[in-house]
Amino acid sequence: MAEIFARNLVHLRNRLGLTQEKLAVELGFTRASIDAYEGDRATPPYAKLKTFARVLGKSVQELTDEKLWESDLQEADMNEDLALPDLPLFAELNPENMANSEAWLNQIAIVAQSRLQDFVAGEFDPYADEAARISMPIYDKGQYLAFESGTDFPLPKSFLIGLKVEKTEAIEDGEICLLIDKKGQAYYRKVYNQSRERGVFVLTPMVSGLASQDLAVHEIHGIWQVKAFLSYTMPQFKTDKSRAQALVQELQEEIRRLS
Incomplete structure (x- = not known):
């Protein structure tokens, strides 16, 4: 749980364009505590997790259990x-x-x-x-x-x-x-x-x-x-349908030419 929260915290802070110091001000915490949480050297108590959830726009469960850095990239559909x-x-x-x-x-x-x-x-x-x-x-x-x-x-x-x-x-x-x-x-x-x-x-x-x-x-x-x-991540490539259709058409024309 702690490792997932640490990575989610880094991901969400960067996505919002906030430095550790700015996020600390928003939360009412110290920059040192933010650094400790992001470095997986400390785990915030539940009361602080609720504060994180409110400021970052996520639920406590999402912050601690879900790999948001992966799901956000999938939603962005970067390869398309x-x-x-x-x-x-x-x-x-x-x-x-x-x-x-x-x-x-x-x-x-x-x-x-x-x-x-x-x-x-x-x-x-x-x-x-x-x-x-x-x-x-x-x-x-x-x-x-x-x-x-x-x-x-x-x-x-x-x-x-x-x-x-x-x-x-x-x-x-x-x-x-x-x-x-x-x-x-x-x-x-x-x-x-x-x-x-x-x-x-x-x-x-x-x-x-x-x-x-x-x-x-x-x-x-x-x-x-x-x-x-x-x-450590392999890219997921999507099939280019337009290119595939063009290849099929070229093949059909070649078959007609040879027959």
């Missing part, structure tokens, strides 16, 4: 409206380095959704030895991190492999990036660079139900180019 991200499951390999086993498995630190605010505040160092890591075959030089995906990524239970952008003016229009603002909110978006003209980046969502928005340069903590992703 959206294409999967045009990213490799693994970053492009450099054949010259294939023989070097040390280069082949790079250790990339993980930043969980529940640690984003601590990461921005400097209270969590993902490069420290105790941070969790995953191995990936990446050869480009630079600072990589693996960010736990939020609800603005098409596949749940994923990690986005990001390369730190050192010069924001170098970002080209249409690049897929993960941006983190100074409040600890993460945005997986297609980016259009208007930093010189207007001092903002225009962020276009990759999933339905979210609007495009401007994010001011001075509000950004960091930007990572998303180079690859790892996912």
